[in-house]
Amino acid sequence: MIALGIDIGSITAKGAVFSDGKILATKVIFTGYNVESAGKRILEEVLEIAGIDRDKVDKIVSTGYGRKSVPFADKVITE
Numbered sequence: 001m002i003a004l005g006i007d008i009g010s011i012t013a014k015g016a017v018f019s020d021g022k023i024l025a026t027k028v029i030f031t032g033y034n035v036e037s038a039g040k041r042i043l044e045e046v047l048e049i050a051g052i053d054r055d056k057v058d059k060i061v062s063t064g065y066g067r068k069s070v071p072f073a074d075k076v077i078t079e
Helices: 035-050
Strands: 002-008 012-019 022-030 059-063
Touching (some): 002 035, 012 035, 022 035
Parallel strands (some): 002 059
Antiparallel strands (some): 012 022
C-alpha cells in the first residue's frame, strides 16, 4: 500500500510518501499565502521525487494548521 502524508503548517508544508512502512520520498516547501495551493504543490512535488503517479496512491492523510484545506485527503487528523 502506498500512503502519502501532508502536514500543512503556517510556514512550511511537508509531504512524505510511504510504502509498506518505508519512506520513499519527503519534501518541505514554504506554505505561502494559499494553503490549498501549498497542499496541491507538495503532493505533486513529493510524488515526482518518489517517481509515483497519483493514481497509485492508496491513502492521503493531512494534518497541521492547513489540514482542512487539502480537499483530496482521505482523512484529516488534528495534531
